[in-house]
Amino acid sequence: MAKDLPVDRRFDAYQDFVLGCKLAWTRSLYPALRAHYAEAVAAADAPPASAADVAALLKDDPLNQYFGWFERHLQRMKYSGRHGLAPHFAAQRAELEDELAAGAESGILTLDPAFEQPAYYVAIDIHQHPGGVWSDEVAGYVYERGARTTTPLLEEDADLHHRFTREVMARATNPRRLVDLGCGFGKSSRPFYNKHRELDVTGVELSAPCLKLAARTAVQDQARNVRFRQADSADTGLEAGAYDVVTSTMVLHEMPPSHIERTIQESFRLLVPGGLSIHLDFLTDQDPFRRFIHYGHSARNNEPFMPPLNEMDLEGAHRRAGFETFEVVPFAEMPGTLDPAFTAWRFPWTMIIARKPA
Ligand SMILES: C[S@@+](CC[C@H](N)C(=O)[O-])C[C@H]1O[C@@H](n2cnc3c(N)ncnc32)[C@H](O)[C@@H]1O
Known part of the structure; x- marks a missing residue:
């Protein structure tokens, strides 16, 4: 969607690595954790009735701990690591702001300069995106590229x-x-x-x-x-x-x-x-x-x-x-x-x- 930016192979390789790890988490770690859970349920006195019960059952399971740690830290790497999305696009700020001007001046966009964001919206960095998707001029690019690192690209029309x-x-x-x-x-x-x-x-x-x-x-x-x-x-x-x-x-x-x-x-x-x-x-x-x-x-x-x-x-x-x-x-x-x-x-x-x- 964004225009072609200079190729940065280290950035692309890093983001591909994060995506590869995320796919391993999705396709291998998750079913493995589910299997651990089934074993724990079979050995338990009563089947868990709630998410809190499952948390208690799996509390000391290293795979469960690894599963959560990996998910949290992959997301952090994606945005903030050495070749994370936020520093990558911040380094191209001037050029990207020029590019965005075409949208802002197109006549199809109505912005409100006095707009006040809802309190819930500014209280957290959603998705671990530093500053959220709203506070930095290049946040749209960060979000757009991040959406492509979350799930594998499918054929146009199949997504x-x-x-x-x-x-x-x-x-x-x-x-x-x-x-x-x-x-x-x-x-x-x-x-x-x-x-x-x-x-x-x-x-x-x-x-x-x-x-x-x-x-x-x-x-x-x-x-x-x-x-x-x-x-x-x-x-x-x-x-x-x-x-x-x-x-x-x-x-x-x-x-x-x-x-x-x-x-x-x-x-x-x-x-x-x-x-x-x-x-x-x-x-x-x-x-x-x-x-x-x-x-x-x-x-x-x-x-x-x-x-x-x-x-x-x-x-x-x-x-x-x-x-x-x-x-x-x-x-x-x-x-x-x-x-x-x-x-x-x-x-x-x-x-x-x-x-x-x-
Ligand atoms: C996960 S994104 C989805 C964006 C888009 N619909 C898509 O499918 O790619 C959620 C979006 O909702 C926006 N959002 C959150 N609260 C909102 C609100 N009260 N009014 C309008 N947009 C809101 C966020 O800024 C963010 O861009």
Whole structure:
């Protein structure tokens, strides 16, 4: 998405190494830990009923300790190590800021110079990203490159954003206008505006640096059907009753439940009668081991709102906002991930779907 930067083979090799380690963690360490857990359960007096029970059971297991240490430190290496993302892009600041100007001046981006970030948002370095995704002008580049080091690249159209776009468009009825809440650097908006040129797309996001990169990319794509706006998902300032679809990807788990509730109310306000609200996020099932892993990931990755999202009454929040229908549907981010035979670690991807009364 970003323009071609000078090749830095040491940086690329380092980031490839981190990705390779992460894949080993996902594909080898996770199933091995699951096997240790099964052995511990077989030897226990009673099966664990909660994530806390699993934590107690595995407390002294070296593999469990290694699993958590490795996850935490790989993420730290990715951002802050010798060839970490943050120093890498900071070293190219002047050039990147010039490049971002094209997005900022494109006319498709509305920034609010007096914008005040919500307190929850500035309180932590989300994902261990130094300064979060909002405080540094080059943060969008750091985030964009980091997203590529988290999961292996798939063919265009096969990645989770394209797959989710297809799920949304299959459920929407002749959509003309769509809002993408928490659009980040534009990755979740891009398949909508590029694959559906008839659709009018608005990306809403807190982070100005991410928005500038999103706008810059849309200019490169020569897209005329997208605009971006700096605003809170709980208070977008967009026109009421004017959008056929309100969507978000990986956003709800980054805010506290009170803010999620307000975001759901705002989604309802924005939609036309009969409009579709569809958020893609992470909800675990009742399995104590999977919950233990997910909550551990939340702590290790500086994403503290994963457990509260998982435990809040999402259906109640939607019905209180006025939605009539509500369903949660597991989402396959890659082919085969919902197959019971799939043993590697994965996020518990889930679509949260509601419709405004017609
Ligand atoms: C994990 S990222 C996902 C970005 C994008 N949707 C994607 O799929 O690549 C979550 C994004 O939500 C944004 N965000 C968090 N709270 C928000 C809020 N209250 N309003 C708007 N955006 C928010 C963050 O700045 C971040 O860019």
